[in-house]
Amino acid sequence: MSNSPGLALAGQPGVNDDIGEETRLKLYHSQVVIREAEQRAFDLFLQNLVKGTSHLSLGQEAIAAGFGVAMQKGDLTFATYRGHAHTLARGVPVEKMLGELMQRDNGLMRGKGGSMHLASEEHGVMGSYAIIGAHLPIACGAALRAQYRGDKDVSVCFFGDGTTNIGAFHEALNFAAIWKLPVVFVCENNLYMEYTPISEVTAVEHPAADRASAYGLPRIVIDGNDADVVYREAQKAFAKARAGDGPSLIECMTYRHSGHSRADPAKYRPEGELERWKEKDPIKVYRARLKQFGISDEAVKKIDAEVRKMVDEATEACKAAPEPSTDILFTDVYADGGWAWRN
Amino acid sequence: MAEITYRDAVARGIAQEMARDPDVIFFGEDVAKAGGVFKATVGLYEQFGPRRVRDTPISEQAILGAAMGAAMTGLKPIAEIMFSDFIAVCFDYIANEFPKSRYMTNGQTKCPLVVRTGNGAGSRFGAQHSQSVENWCMMIPGLKVVAPSSPVDVIGLLAAAVRDPDPVIFFEHKSLYAVKGEVPDGEILDTLGTAKVLRPGKDATILALALMVPRALAAAEQLKAQYNIDCEVVDVRSLVPLDTQTILGSVGKTHRLFTVEENPRLCGWGAEIVSIVVEEAFYDLDAPPVRITTPHIPLPAADILEDMVLPTTERIVETVRKSLNS
C-alpha cells in the first residue's frame, strides 16, 4: 500500500485542453462549496451547533466534484454517511445540508435523518447510507430499472476503501457485471477505515482496483485529488454505462484532512503524513491548474468570495431556523403518511 | 372455480400481477429456468421472459438491495429468498434499509417491493432450513408482514402485497405448498391487514397463522365432536398491519384466547397479541390467555423429534380442553 500521493496512479493530470474553461470553473466552484461548507460544519460542531456525529470530506473534494460535474440531470447518486460532499455536488443548497446537520426545520429531512442520511430525490441524491456496503446493491437495483426501462441515467455509488472488504461489495460487483448494469462504483481510498490503515487488513495493495479482475472489470486507480483526472475518468465510465457496456469500478487515491468523524483527533496518523497530503490538497492543485490555463486570480477570488458569502448566509439562516415541529415524529413510516401498524 | 395447490397459487399470483403491470419484475436464486426449488414459480420464465424473470447468483444481499434500488426508482420488484432462514444473511435490508428510508428522508423515497420466502418446518430439514421467522420481521417499524394459509389467500394477498406501496415480507409455508384449495377464476385481490374468521364459535378463540391454521381448524372440529367445545378459529394472515379489531371482537364474544404459533416462544407474534388483548380487553377474558408455541429450542431434523416440538392438532385440543375444564 503506497501512502505517498502520486505513486502508482494510472491517470496523470492532463495538460490538454479537453475540459475547457467553463467546466473547469464549475469543478473549482463545486470543490470550494464543499470545502467551505465542510469547514463550516466543523466550526459549528466546535460551537456545539452541529449535533450527533458528522463525517467530513475535507481533502476529498475533487472526487465528489469531478463526478458531480460529469453527471447529468437524472443520474443518481448513492452516498455514504460521509456524503455531504456528494449531496452538495448535485446542487443541493448548503443551507439544506447544514440545516440537517444542525437538526433544524430547514434541513433536507427536517432533522429526521441527520448528518449520515442526507437525501434529495429532486437532485438525484438517492440517499446516504450508514451501513457499510449496503448501498452498492441498491445502486445496482436503480441501474437495473434504468436498463429494464431503457432509461439513459447512470447510478453512481460512492464508498470508502474499508467498504471493499464487506460481502455486499463483492455481491454488488458481480451482480452489476453479469447483467452489465449502468452503475459506476467509486472507491475513495483515503487510506483509512475509521482508525485502522486499510493496508493492515487487506490482502491486496489497491483494495478496489486489485479486485476488479475478479469481476471481469479493468483495474483503474486514479489521482483522486485532481478534479480533472476524476472528471475525465467519470466521463469515460458514464459513456460506457450509457452505451450498455456495463459497470466500472474506479479507485480514487485521496486523503481526509480531518479525523474519521467529529470525535476523532486522528492521532494514529504517522508523523508528516497529513502534511505531505496537504501539499496535494485538491483545492491547491486546482488553483494551480486554473492559473496554468490562464484563468485570472480575480476570477478565482471572486468564486471564493461568493461561496464564502453564500455559506455565511446559509449559516445564519440555519441559526435562525426553528427546531423541527414534533408533528413530524409519526409521519412517513408508511406510504399512507402515517405509522399505523394496527387497526 | 378450480382446485389448485398453494404452490401453483404462488405462480398464479405472480403471473396475475406481472400480466397487469409491466413494472413488476421477479428475481431470485433458481427461480426462472428451474421454476424455484419448491417449484412454486414454474412457467413464469416461459411466460414473461428473461428480462422480467431472472435467475440470480447466490447473493442474498444483492437480491434484496437490488430489489430496493429498483423499487425506489419506479419498479415493483418481487424478490425471492429461497428459505426464510437466509433472511439472516441479508437482514440489513429488512431491518435497516427497506423500512427506514422513507422515514429518514422525511417521505422523499418509496420502497414498494415484495420479498417472498419459504418459511416453516415439516420438511425435516433441521435448524437452518425449517424456522418460522415471521417474528423477526414483525418487530421492525416500516415493514408489512403477511403469511397466507390457503391457495386463495396466497393469490389475493400476494396481489395486495405487490400493489401495496410499502415493503412487504411474504411468508409462504413450505409444508403448505402441496395443499390444495378452491380458487375462483379471474383476478383475485385481497386486503392486507385483515384477519379472517374461518370457523365461528362461542367458547374460545384460537388464533393461528400459516401451517398452524389447518391444525387449529382440525382441533376445533375435534373439540366440538368430542367435548362439545365450540371454538372460533381466526386466521391472523397479516401480522403487520395487524387486524386487532377482528381479534378483539372475537375475544369479546368467546372470552377465551389461545394462540397457535410455530415460531419459538420468546417474542413470538402471539406475545404481542396477548399483550394487546390483556391491555384492551382484560375484563372480556374469563381466563388467562394461553400461547401454544414451539418451545424455545433450535429445530431438530428427525421426524420423531420435529413432530414433538411443533404445535399439533392433539396439543391444541388438549390445551384448550384442559384450560376450559379447569
Ligand SMILES: Cc1ncc(C[n+]2csc(CCOP(=O)(O)OP(=O)(O)O)c2C)c(N)n1
Ligand atoms: C456494517 C458496518 N460495519 C461497521 C460500521 C462502522 N463504521 C462506520 S464508518 C467505518 C469505516 C469505513 O471506512 P471506509 O469504507 O474506508 O470509509 P471512510 O470512512 O474512510 O470514508 C466503519 C467501520 C458500519 N457503519 N457499518
Ligand SMILES: [Mg+2]
Ligand atoms: Mg477510508
